[in-house]
Amino acid sequence: MDALINALLVGNGADSIAHSQRLLHAGVSVERIVIEGIEEAMTSLDEKCTVSQFNLLEIMLVGRSVTDVMNYLYPGGSLPAGSKDTVVLATMEGDIHDLGKNILKTVLMGKGYRVVDCGKDCPLQKLVDVSEKESPLAVGISGLVTSIIPLVKQVRGSLRARGLEQVKVMAGGAALKQSSAERLHVDYLAETAFDGANYLDRISGGAIP
Amino acid sequence: MNSMERVMAAVAFGSLDRIPVIAQVFGHAAIVAGVPLDEYIQDGEILAWCQLKALDLYGYDAVFSVMDVNVETEAMGSILNYHKDQYPTVETYALSKENNWGSLSTPDPEQAGRMPEMLKALRILRRELRDEIPVVGCVMGPLTLTTQLLGMETALYLAIDDPDRFGRLMDFATEVVIRFGVAQIGAGAHLPIVFDPSASPAVVPHQFFREVELPRLKKLFESFKQAGAAVNWLNIAGPVESILPYYTDAGVNIANFDYCVTPHVASDKLPKTCLDGNIKPLAFVESAPDQITTEADMLLKSFAGRGGFILSSGCEIPPESLQENVAAMVMTARNTR
Numbered sequence: 001m002d003a004l005i006n007a008l009l010v011g012n013g014a015d016s017i018a019h020s021q022r023l024l025h026a027g028v029s030v031e032r033i034v035i036e037g038i039e040e041a042m043t044s045l046d047e048k049c050t051v052s053q054f055n056l057l058e059i060m061l062v063g064r065s066v067t068d069v070m071n072y073l074y075p076g077g078s079l080p081a082g083s084k085d086t087v088v089l090a091t092m093e094g095d096i097h098d099l100g101k102n103i104l105k106t107v108l109m110g111k112g113y114r115v116v117d118c119g120k121d122c123p124l125q126k127l128v129d130v131s132e133k134e135s136p137l138a139v140g141i142s143g144l145v146t147s148i149i150p151l152v153k154q155v156r157g158s159l160r161a162r163g164l165e166q167v168k169v170m171a172g173g174a175a176l177k178q179s180s181a182e183r184l185h186v187d188y189l190a191e192t193a194f195d196g197a198n199y200l201d202r203i204s205g206g207a208i209p
Numbered sequence: 210m211n212s213m214e215r216v217m218a219a220v221a222f223g224s225l226d227r228i229p230v231i232a233q234v235f236g237h238a239a240i241v242a243g244v245p246l247d248e249y250i251q252d253g254e255i256l257a258w259c260q261l262k263a264l265d266l267y268g269y270d271a272v273f274s275v276m277d278v279n280v281e282t283e284a285m286g287s288i289l290n291y292h293k294d295q296y297p298t299v300e301t302y303a304l305s306k307e308n309n310w311g312s313l314s315t316p317d318p319e320q321a322g323r324m325p326e327m328l329k330a331l332r333i334l335r336r337e338l339r340d341e342i343p344v345v346g347c348v349m350g351p352l353t354l355t356t357q358l359l360g361m362e363t364a365l366y367l368a369i370d371d372p373d374r375f376g377r378l379m380d381f382a383t384e385v386v387i388r389f390g391v392a393q394i395g396a397g398a399h400l401p402i403v404f405d406p407s408a409s410p411a412v413v414p415h416q417f418f419r420e421v422e423l424p425r426l427k428k429l430f431e432s433f434k435q436a437g438a439a440v441n442w443l444n445i446a447g448p449v450e451s452i453l454p455y456y457t458d459a460g461v462n463i464a465n466f467d468y469c470v471t472p473h474v475a476s477d478k479l480p481k482t483c484l485d486g487n488i489k490p491l492a493f494v495e496s497a498p499d500q501i502t503t504e505a506d507m508l509l510k511s512f513a514g515r516g517g518f519i520l521s522s523g524c525e526i527p528p529e530s531l532q533e534n535v536a537a538m539v540m541t542a543r544n545t546r
Contacts, residue, residue, distance in 0.1 A: 057412065057414065061369060064366070094292075096290075145295070
């Protein structure tokens with residue numbers, strides 16, 4: 001398992017798949033590979049990526065390897081029923097920068113969450129509709145431009161108006177994190193993708209059901 | 210002292226009548242003038258007129274011919290989506306990983322895309338302001354242009370998967386930026402500011418900056434100096450602490466620092482380089498004028514014994530900023546001797 005974790009952390013997708021194959025052939029279950037391999041790798045990356053050391057390139061490389069392994073372990077992309085809570089992600093209408101959202105998606109999937117991605121330039125109405133359908137633990141909004149802030153401020157109220165008071169709203173991204181959770185009317189403002197994932201762990205209890 | 214003399218004296222750590230203040234007002238100038246942003250970023254005459262109007266309103270120490278981060282990539286074939294009150298966004302990138310890049314040629318700044326409009330704005334601004342107020346053009350840094358040609362994810366993965374090919378594209382991007390920047394100086398810019406958000410340590414590790422971006426920035430700034438740039442100004446946003454020590458080698462004379470770096474750290478890393486910063490950009494939207502005044506006053510006090518400082522925002526002042534907040538920053542500098 002250590003070899004898989006190391007391959008993931010250096011962003012070597014081919015080696016990561018090879019080690020996963022070897023583990024499967026040795027009788028290790030897919031679930032163990034996810035929990036003791038992928039999630040451990042993400043935890044190590046989390047510890048390494050302090051706010052001052054966080055950089056997209058490193059996360060992207062690990063994220064690509066994690067995706068390769070997940071696609072190998074779950075061909076067709078269907079995650080098992082026992083995965084953690086659902087999280088709905090979006091970059092709001094008026095913002096087409098989705099790299100931050102994609103990084104968060106990778107981190108959350110690596111930690112076992114089920115992620116429903118509403119994509120970039122997402123209208124508020126669509127975000128609320130998807131949330132109503134998916135009953136997520138939380139909605140995550142990423143923003144690189146300040147002009148979307150008025151829309152971000154409406155998310156929690158719109159969810160409540162639809163009877164979704166229990167859904168937490170989390171925001172992050174270069175523009176949004178200059179503000180505060182209070183000003184943005186969200187429940188949590190994440191400094192980094194890992195900070196956001198750890199918040200979700202805290203409010204979900206952190207354990208796989 | 211006029212603004213040009215004041216800024217040059219700050220760069221030289223010389224004596225000043227007051228600390229210069231440069232609000233990084235780009236699209237905000239359109240809002241001030243009541244002009245739709247999409248018109249501002251496509252018409253050099255309108256841009257220059259809005260910049261002059263904002264200068265009259267605020268009385269800061271420099272004007273900018275800055276449209277958005279997509280001027281170079283559009284001139285090279287990227288397709289943009291224009292929006293009425295927002296900066297344009299890239300719909301289709303000029304290059305893909307699968308392209309053959311053998312036939313790439315640097316765009317002619319007098320012909321390609323919106324480059325001629327930026328040059329037009331510079332000619333007007335320089336004609337109106339002569340050498341009294343710095344007229345600042347703008348180019349992207351080589352890494353930022355590379356990510357704007359391919360898309361951020363594709364470019365960064367290429368940097369790891371095929372570093373030689375990535376390096377060749379970076380070299381080409383450097384040539385594009387040099388040609389555009391030199392044309393801006395020829396059109397009247399006292400200098401082109403270099404925006405390089407993709408080189409931020411929030412995007413790539415500092416070792417990547419040192420190995421990949423630094424040599425190209427050095428070449429860029431040498432070329433600008435040879436073409437007559439008054440000074441070299443680099444703007445990289447985010448937590449730049451780890452890359453600031455490389456700025457001297459790159460030939461940077463004015464180093465922008467963002468709100469996430471303290472004045473003490475920036476001064477420590479670059480003791481002999483003029484710094485500009487670092488009020489949080491969003492504060493100009495969300496804060497009250499007295500908060501901006503307090504922040505500006507603290508910054509001025511931080512640099513009082515050092516010199517080599519220009520009061521500014523950490524990055525662009527957002528277009529939707531409150532005018533009274535921009536005015537508060539400017540007046541704090543103007544009222545402090």
